[in-house]
Amino acid sequence: MRSSWKFPPRTILVPLDFSNDSLAGLEAARLLGERWRCHVEVIHVDQGPPPAFNQGIDLWTTEALAAMGRDLRHWLERAAAPVAHASTHILTGPPAAIISRLAADAAADLVVLSPRRRRRLPRIFSGSLSETSVHAANAPVLTVRTRPEAGWPRRVLAPVKWAPYADRSLRAARDWAASLDAELGLLHVFEGGEEDEMERRAVVEHALNVLGEPSPRVRWHWATGRPFDEIPRAAEAGGYDLVVVAEHVRDGWKDAVFGTTAERVLRASSVPVLCVPGGPVKARAHRQADAGIARGYPGLSGV
Structure with a gap:
């Protein structure tokens, strides 16, 4: 292995x-x-x-x-x-x-x-x-889900949050976008119900630190709600043709019944989803x- x-x-x-x-x-x-x-x-x-x-x-x-x-x-x-x-x-x-x-x-x-x-x-x-x-x-x-066209992918979307597993998917999205000459979009979901300007600035700073130098040009998106709802919604609204997320188990019984966030995004997304392992080798x-x-x-x- x-x-x-x-x-x-x-x-x-x-x-x-x-x-x-x-x-x-x-x-x-x-x-x-x-x-x-x-x-x-x-x-x-x-x-x-x-x-x-x-x-x-x-x-x-x-x-x-x-x-x-x-x-x-x-x-x-x-x-x-x-x-x-x-x-x-x-x-x-x-x-x-x-x-x-x-x-x-x-x-x-x-x-x-x-x-x-x-x-x-x-x-x-x-x-x-x-x-x-x-x-x-x-x-x-x-x-x-559907046969992609030549030149796919052209626009890559990744969520941003403060977690090591999310950083792995953010780096993967950066690499895919750079390697395939695709646009990179980043999404942060305010799960508390309200947008916060201090949190917004901190998220941008964290993302730039993770992406490293030279920092790629990104298009930012902001939403409030549940990540597994907002990620597919932002991908469709923004015209993205690839979503990158990390597979991570947070709550054993809830994830067993409803699926992890990555699995629920996969289930709801109309565009291709790349799921990156979020932790150590299983x-x-x-x-x-x-x-x-x-x-x-x-x-x-x-x-």
Whole structure:
């Protein structure tokens, strides 16, 4: 497991299930890969047949499954063909466990996902795969809902507050904006209900200290309310096409039921969201996924 990730990324990991959502994520990875000249790892996780299906299996069924596997690899390679410097992998096992395990082990410097939620279940029982991966990840996770256009991103928005985890996302937003020649916008949310001029000046000073020299040109935004409401609202109103936040757990039971601030921003945002790990490297997880990863992704360290 890596202790940190590289920027610009050397490797981008993209899970693909051939849905329009995941194809949008693949297009985002293609655009970023071309601009950063990095390698793109495209994976498909095959759940496989249920255990009962394997009882009394005959030769015809074995051959049929082998043919399906060949077709799957063909379609995976065809989908990845437009992506420069791409490789494809088919993994076997529970998709949520395997993808979260890859994110937790920082198998790449950037993971690109599409947010898809199982309906009719509250978050405590079933969050989206992207939310689960964001919570476990030790590398940045980019979530993309719709296919981005050439030149994306052009405008990057990041929240500012006095916290080490927020400083990490602020630096990430600075790096992305500078590397991709995008405009940088900063948002501070007054959570006490009223704007305060002394707090405003202190926030600007803190942000400039975090950003360092030479200080980039930024566009400031101010709001009152709850950050997970105001961040998506400011992004849409300001015409931003990327939001950068940090994943951080503050209150165990509330975050378990409702989601962390980053997860709630991800859920509400209509534009892509980059979630940066806000703290130390998290413990290794999802041991049950190791065998499926080892068979299809042997380059992953520690498996």
